[in-house]
Amino acid sequence: MNDTIVAISTALGVGAISIVRLSGNEAIEIVNNCFKGKDLTKVQSHTINYGHIVDKDEIIDEVLISIMKAPKTYTTEDVVEINCHGGIISTKRILETMLNHGARLAEPGEFTKRAFLNGRIDLVKSEAVMDIIDSKSEEANKLALSQLSGTTSNMIKNFREKLKQLLASIEVNIDYPEYHDIEVVTIEKVKDSIKELKKELQNVIKESKNMTLIKDGIKTVIVGRPNVGKSSILNKLLQQDKAIVTDIAGTTRDIVEGEIYLDGILLNIIDTAGIRETEDVVEKIGVEKSLSMIDDADLVIVVLNNNEQLTEKDQEILNKTKDKNRIIVINKTDLADKLKLENNDLQNIVRTNANSVEGIKELKDKIIELFQLEKIKTKDYNYLTNSRQISLANKAYESLQEAEQGIKDNLPIDMIEIDLKETFDLLGEIIGETYSDEILDHLFANFCVGK
Numbered sequence: 403m404n405d406t407i408v409a410i411s412t413a414l415g416v417g418a419i420s421i422v423r424l425s426g427n428e429a430i431e432i433v434n435n436c437f438k439g440k441d442l443t444k445v446q447s448h449t450i451n452y453g454h455i456v457d458k459d460e461i462i463d464e465v466l467i468s469i470m471k472a473p474k475t476y477t478t479e480d481v482v483e484i485n486c487h488g489g490i491i492s493t494k495r496i497l498e499t500m501l502n503h504g505a506r507l508a509e510p511g512e513f514t515k516r517a518f519l520n521g522r523i524d525l526v527k528s529e530a531v532m533d534i535i536d537s538k539s540e541e542a543n544k545l546a547l548s549q550l551s552g553t554t555s556n557m558i559k560n561f562r563e564k565l566k567q568l569l570a571s572i573e574v575n576i577d578y579p580e581y582h583d584i585e586v587v588t589i590e591k592v593k594d595s596i597k598e599l600k601k602e603l604q605n606v607i608k609e610s611k612n613m614t615l616i617k618d619g620i621k622t623v624i625v626g627r628p629n630v631g632k633s634s635i636l637n638k639l640l641q642q643d644k645a646i647v648t649d650i651a652g653t654t655r656d657i658v659e660g661e662i663y664l665d666g667i668l669l670n671i672i673d674t675a676g677i678r679e680t681e682d683v684v685e686k687i688g689v690e691k692s693l694s695m696i697d698d699a700d701l702v703i704v705v706l707n708n709n710e711q712l713t714e715k716d717q718e719i720l721n722k723t724k725d726k727n728r729i730i731v732i733n734k735t736d737l738a739d740k741l742k743l744e745n746n747d748l749q750n751i752v753r754t755n756a757n758s759v760e761g762i763k764e765l766k767d768k769i770i771e772l773f774q775l776e777k778i779k780t781k782d783y784n785y786l787t788n789s790r791q792i793s794l795a796n797k798a799y800e801s802l803q804e805a806e807q808g809i810k811d812n813l814p815i816d817m818i819e820i821d822l823k824e825t826f827d828l829l830g831e832i833i834g835e836t837y838s839d840e841i842l843d844h845l846f847a848n849f850c851v852g853k
């Protein structure tokens with residue numbers, strides 16, 4: 403990690419300014435060797451210095467150079483940022499000049515990886531950096547900022563501290579087994595503590611699933627038979643004519659997607675091909691796609707036609723979606739009521755006329771109600787936000803369960819201790835207290851170059 407890395411940190415394209423960033427022991431020297439202006443090796447830390455980047459005698463660009471000396475920098479190493487004119491050619495030439503003078507091209511996320519490896523930020527905070535850049539809604543952005551400030555990390559550290567104390571009290575027991583009285587007290591204490599920790603962790607995992615909705619948006623699919631008005635509803639929700647609407651059944655063959663914001667939270671809406679038996683090869687693929695989209699949707703909107711009786715296909719769609727977060731839209735309320743829903747225990751029903759805006763607001767309100775968006779938003783954001791973190795928390799929960807079972811089965815205390823240590827380690831993996839190179843590579847590979 404001793405080499406000096408360089409990358410273009412701004413988006414590549416024409417803009418007012420671009421930034422080329424370097425980090426490493428030789429960052430200042432490398433830039434100084436191709437800089438005309440002050441001697442950068444002699445300037446104070448955290449100063450901005452005017453001059454020119456030159457290649458031999460040729461001026462490449464007029465620049466402002468920020469010098470940030472270790473350790474109070476993004477990576478904790480010497481960091482230099484070259485602010486240059488934001489043209490593609492000059493930015494690239496500056497990058498090339500740095501490479502020619504001994505810097506190495508940074509891998510995606512390598513600056514942040516160094517910040518992690520040098521101990522400035524933990525893994526949750528590293529992920530938060532990327533989430534800030536990636537955030538698609540205001541709420542997602544707030545969530546990521548909160549993670550970067552350490553709320554989640556502190557929560558995990560808190561958990562681990564409690565486990566550590568528990569493990570310490572078990573150690574006492576193992577070291578002084580002759581005190582039989584301690585054994586009884588400890589087992590009781592361990593049992594209570596595990597119960598408590600389990601409850602807390604379970605709550606975190608449950609709430610964290612809502613956080614992923616904030617971060618990634620609510621994946622919504624609109625399904626139903628052909629011609630019931632799915633595409634019309636999508637268009638009304640998006641307030642634009644995105645999907646083609648005709649009275650010909652089988653018009654929508656492929657999926658059509660759009661995005662709206664409800665209360666600052668992103669809704670990805672997917673309109674699908676009407677579900678029916680068909681011999682048309684293309685439409686058939688569309689129908690299969692529709693059915694498979696149901697499985698990984700966060701929300702399914704099933705559309706029924708108010709002007710027709712319930713068909714077998716409708717019933718099939720209702721059965722297939724009964725365990726999902728579901729809203730049933732009875733559309734075409736402007737036409738005669740012919741639909742009868744015998745099955746009275748159906749919930750979350752909204753009536754719409756997709757030819758006007760009638761009912762569309764109710765549909766939106768229903769979604770807000772179903773996901774309790776108001777409530778999610780006002781929660782403290784100290785939860786987990788991605789599948790890596792959540793799956794580790796789930797594993798930690800499982801090992802707590804095993805510890806609990808072990809006590810029930812009267813296993814020796816050192817067996818219980820092994821499960822608790824496992825929980826401790828798994829929670830440590832969330833913040834990167836323990837990690838493998840493979841996991842790090844995978845995680846940072848998704849970052850932008852230059853971050």
Ligand SMILES: Nc1nc2c(ncn2[C@@H]2O[C@H](COP(=O)(O)OP(=O)(O)O)[C@@H](O)[C@H]2O)c(=O)[nH]1
Pocket residue numbers: 626627628629630631632633634635646647648649650651652653654676733734735736737754755756757758
């Ligand atoms: N009267 C009436 N017609 C509608 C309504 N919603 C959609 N339609 C019409 O029904 C036909 C099929 O609509 P479309 O959105 O393409 O249905 P899809 O096949 O489910 O996507 C079109 O002619 C629409 O104009 C509605 O609420 N009332």
Ligand SMILES: [Mg+2]
Pocket residue numbers: 632633634645646653654673674675676
């Ligand atoms: Mg359609």
